[in-house]
Amino acid sequence: MLTEEYVKRVYAQVERRDGDQPEFLQAVREVFESLEPVVAKHPEYERNGVLERFVEPERLVKFRVAWTDDEGHVQVNRGYRVQFNSAIGPYKGGLRFHPTVNESVIKFLGFEQILKNSLTGLPMGGGKGGSDFNPKGRSDGEVMRFCQAFMTELQRHIGQFTDVPAGDINVGAREIGYLFGQYKRIRDEYSGVLTGKGLEFGGSLARTEATGYGLCYYTQEALRVLRNDSFRGKTVVVSGSGNVAIFAIEKAQRLGAKVVTCSDSNGYVYDPKGIDLDVVKDIKLGHRGRIKEYAERVPGSEYHDDCRNVWTVPCDIALPCATQNEIDGESARALVDNGCTVVCEGSNMPSTPEAIAVYQGAKLLYGPAKAANAGGVAVSGLEMSQNSYRLSWTFDEVDAKLKQIMEDIVANSLNAAKEYGHEGDLMLGANAAGFVKVANAMVAQGIF
Numbered sequence: 001m002l003t004e005e006y007v008k009r010v011y012a013q014v015e016r017r018d019g020d021q022p023e024f025l026q027a028v029r030e031v032f033e034s035l036e037p038v039v040a041k042h043p044e045y046e047r048n049g050v051l052e053r054f055v056e057p058e059r060l061v062k063f064r065v066a067w068t069d070d071e072g073h074v075q076v077n078r079g080y081r082v083q084f085n086s087a088i089g090p091y092k093g094g095l096r097f098h099p100t101v102n103e104s105v106i107k108f109l110g111f112e113q114i115l116k117n118s119l120t121g122l123p124m125g126g127g128k129g130g131s132d133f134n135p136k137g138r139s140d141g142e143v144m145r146f147c148q149a150f151m152t153e154l155q156r157h158i159g160q161f162t163d164v165p166a167g168d169i170n171v172g173a174r175e176i177g178y179l180f181g182q183y184k185r186i187r188d189e190y191s192g193v194l195t196g197k198g199l200e201f202g203g204s205l206a207r208t209e210a211t212g213y214g215l216c217y218y219t220q221e222a223l224r225v226l227r228n229d230s231f232r233g234k235t236v237v238v239s240g241s242g243n244v245a246i247f248a249i250e251k252a253q254r255l256g257a258k259v260v261t262c263s264d265s266n267g268y269v270y271d272p273k274g275i276d277l278d279v280v281k282d283i284k285l286g287h288r289g290r291i292k293e294y295a296e297r298v299p300g301s302e303y304h305d306d307c308r309n310v311w312t313v314p315c316d317i318a319l320p321c322a323t324q325n326e327i328d329g330e331s332a333r334a335l336v337d338n339g340c341t342v343v344c345e346g347s348n349m350p351s352t353p354e355a356i357a358v359y360q361g362a363k364l365l366y367g368p369a370k371a372a373n374a375g376g377v378a379v380s381g382l383e384m385s386q387n388s389y390r391l392s393w394t395f396d397e398v399d400a401k402l403k404q405i406m407e408d409i410v411a412n413s414l415n416a417a418k419e420y421g422h423e424g425d426l427m428l429g430a431n432a433a434g435f436v437k438v439a440n441a442m443v444a445q446g447i448f
């Protein structure tokens with residue numbers, strides 16, 4: 001069978017089986033578009049049914065999460081964990097608590113995580129999980145009872161050597177603490193079963209900063225290698241104002257850029273003088289407030305109540321750090337028309353296929369999420385190492401390792417892009433480099 005036909009046949013099978021999962025289909029299509037030259041060089045992948053197995057999770061658990069709210073009413077949510085691929089290590093990936101969570105979202109995130117974790121060079125397989133629970137407006141007590149109920153079921157599927165969850169949207173230090181406490185209580189075991197833990201109970205320094213800092217290390221290195229350029233003097237547009245956005249803004253500013261926006265799901269703020277990060281941290285980390293408050297507190301800044309319009313703000317570099325499909329074709333065209341030449345992704349799959357086509361047409365420097373935002377899971381891998389050794393590295397030690405990992409991801413992506421005939425293509429390179437390692441391990445370990 002011709003290689004091209006093999007890739008198309010497997011994609012058609014995914015469409016037939018999972019046609020009702022648009023986010024998952026989108027993620028698979030984007031990766032498969034990169035894999036034709038890879039599969040052509042490796043006929044053993046087709047003989048071993050690697051692509052067919054690669055798109056099918058090893059396990060997907062879906063469960064009821066029942067808990068009691070502050071009024072004494074019983075609430076029922078859905079919980080998920082996809083254990084997608086364990087060829088190169090225990091399943092690893094975050095938990096997302098958001099009303100939009102469903103099987104398609106969890107599967108797209110888990111699928112991306114396989115390749116991202118492979119790119120870090122650390123021994124981690126791909127997994128992801130979460131719930132349609134919305135913590136917004138819930139008291140700490142309600143969040144705690146939800147997390148305890150969620151872990152009461154999840155604990156039977158995870159463990160330090162099998163599956164190690166972490167945070168994602170709406171799952172931060174508070175939630176990880178409650179989840180860890182419940183795991184310990186039920187299993188009577190003190191282990192590195194979660195990452196992103198508090199520093200007092202096994203967390204790693206620099207994990208909080210890792211995804212945002214890593215995104216900037218990746219962008220800086222790609223700019224250096226491909227353009228002999230840097231962040232210095234650039235105007236940057238950032239979306240989101242959560243964990244990834246805050247520390248991307250911090251690092252971009254330290255590297256000499258002016259960041260002029262951030263957003264939440266209600267709207268965005270534009271500050272022509274440059275975002276005052278202390279104010280954002282006070283609003284978001286201090287009292288879980290709305291970003292609108294920024295414009296009330298900082299003279300000269302503006303609030304706009306449509307978060308999607310953040311991409312109409314002129315910039316040199318765009319760093320999406322909120323959620324999937326936040327940049328569509330129209331937003332991408334606005335970015336290009338206003339002078340943007342670099343898009344590196346902090347959020348997972350923020351660009352629609354139409355947006356990616358615009359970047360490619362305009363020859364933007366495009367750093368795809370699975371490479372550019374791998375710093376978070378990379379430091380999670382370093383947290384697992386520290387837990388195993390029963391020791392803690394300093395902030396500077398972890399930060400230096402993170403920077404090296406992000407620079408290596410740029411180099412490995414560019415090497416793979418060249419090897420497969422697409423020199424300079426960071427997207428194809430990331431897909432190819434991440435895939436080959438996992439595919440070789442799948443072939444070596446036999447059919448299952």
Ligand SMILES: NC(=O)C1=CN([C@@H]2O[C@H](COP(=O)(O)OP(=O)(O)OC[C@H]3O[C@@H](n4cnc5c(N)ncnc54)[C@H](OP(=O)(O)O)[C@@H]3O)[C@@H](O)[C@H]2O)C=CC1
Binds near residue numbers: 168243263266307346
């Ligand atoms: N945390 C991590 O280590 C990693 C995270 N990521 C990805 O980065 C992205 C952000 O995650 P993180 O910062 O951790 O999450 P947070 O929950 O800390 O912040 C999420 C931010 O995105 C906004 N947002 C969420 N959903 C939407 C939406 N549907 N439309 C518009 N804005 C939205 C939120 O606004 P609001 O408060 O109004 O909802 C908030 O500002 C996600 O795609 C995540 O998967 C990737 C790698 C690692």
Ligand SMILES: O=C(O)CCC(=O)C(=O)O
Binds near residue numbers: 116165168195376380
């Ligand atoms: O730290 C982790 O295990 C996962 C981080 C994450 O969810 C992601 O990379 O999307």
